[in-house]
Amino acid sequence: MSDPLSEIVRLLRPQAVFANPISGKGNWAVRYCEFGKPSFCIMLEGSFRLAVDGHEPTTISAGDFVLLPTTPGLTISSFVPAPPVYMDPNQVREERGELRYGEQTGRPDMRSLGGSFIFDCADPGLLVSLLPKVVHVQGSMRLSQLVQMMGEETTDEKPGNEFMRSRLAEMLLVEAMRSTTSGSAPPGLLRGLGDERLAGVLKQMHARIDQNWSVSQLAKIAALSRSSFFERFTRTVGVAPMEYLLSWRMEIAKELLRCDELSVSEIAERIGYGSTSAFSVAFTRHVGQPPSHYARSV
Incomplete structure (x- = not known):
């Protein structure tokens, strides 16, 4: 994992x-x-x-x-x-x-x-x-x-x-x-890793970034109801589950674009997007420029 x-x-x-x-x-x-x-x-x-x-x-x-x-x-x-x-x-x-x-x-x-x-x-x-x-x-x-x-x-x-x-x-x-994976940490990944219910969820999200996750699936991993999981994740990690997953996918995409070893379509598939266009729209909205422009600027 x-x-x-x-x-x-x-x-x-x-x-x-x-x-x-x-x-x-x-x-x-x-x-x-x-x-x-x-x-x-x-x-x-x-x-x-x-x-x-x-x-x-x-x-x-x-x-x-x-x-x-x-x-x-x-x-x-x-x-x-x-x-x-x-x-x-x-x-x-x-x-x-x-x-x-x-x-x-x-x-x-x-x-x-x-x-x-x-x-x-x-x-x-x-x-x-x-x-x-x-x-x-x-x-x-x-x-x-x-x-x-x-x-x-x-x-x-x-x-x-x-x-x-x-x-x-x-x-x-x-x-x-x-040392900061505890209640003393600000809302974020580290605090989430200090929560026994959320740690397994975060590890699964990172391990299977290409998975078409739903809040219900993630709540099941945490052994919580959908509403309890959503509230707990948002409060502890600082963002909603799908927003966190999107942000992490974009971090991985930026790293892959910097390496310049995969095409945009290959990167889209690697991080769980069914089409290059859907990935490009999401990346542009999140980062502020299309993947191809970003790759040339770094």
């Missing part, structure tokens, strides 16, 4: 663009303006205070992983207030080497890795639609192991380093997404 979470990550194709070592000592504070792109922090040693605009401040400790899908303005600091130093995340992204906050000499109180993701896909907004504004993963042994490996790959330039960082970025992202 299909694994929707794996499909999403494959579709996004995440890469860690950079991961700068960051350390701090004494009393310090740094204010970053809005970045707008997905960024992350891997805490290696010690702790600091994170205050993301619009959210309550929280403590980030050794072994934690923080993912900010849109990276609004934020302040990171020691636990004793200090005048903030203002920094531009775009400028930091271009720099290499360790960033040091506070006292510039002596053993640091905290060590971390800070970096950003890029996604080699047509619609990186897909990640934003799946995750909360702040993802903070704590107490995960698996995550701690990945954090340690990412730290080693960042500080020790061995052969295959770029490939390893890319694969580790994928695994870190999956662990972060797994």
Whole structure:
């Protein structure tokens, strides 16, 4: 059976663009303006205070992983207030080497890795639609192991380093997404996968995308009445079942068009459309341009 979470990550194709070592000592504070792109922090040693605009401040400790899908303005600091130093995340992204906050000499109180993701896909907004504004993963042994490996790959330039960082970025992202498959997640696929009645439905929809599904068939898989299933799916996933299926079919279609290995008619059949014209009408309505135009523009 299909694994929707794996499909999403494959579709996004995440890469860690950079991961700068960051350390701090004494009393310090740094204010970053809005970045707008997905960024992350891997805490290696010690702790600091994170205050993301619009959210309550929280403590980030050794072994934690923080993912900010849109990276609004934020302040990171020691636990004793200090005048903030203002920094531009775009400028930091271009720099290499360790960033040091506070006292510039002596053993640091905290060590971390800070970096950003890029996604080699047509619609990186897909990640934003799946995750909360702040993802903070704590107490995960698996995550701690990945954090340690990412730290080693960042500080020790061995052969295959770029490939390893890319694969580790994928695994870190999956662990972060797994942590949100609960009621704390916003309405969407991840929250749906955390619902035992809906998880099987979503897996079937992804596994058999070419199936001519009806709400009644999906309700039967969920062992719910048609009306109860429709209400529960819409509330949990954020859209009605057929709307979700349409959106996922269009994501797959965009990916296949980008690959340029199948004709439009073959793609239509692959994702469950009985005719090329019906697929073209649906794609144009959903994406804003016909499939052939889209294929030429990406």
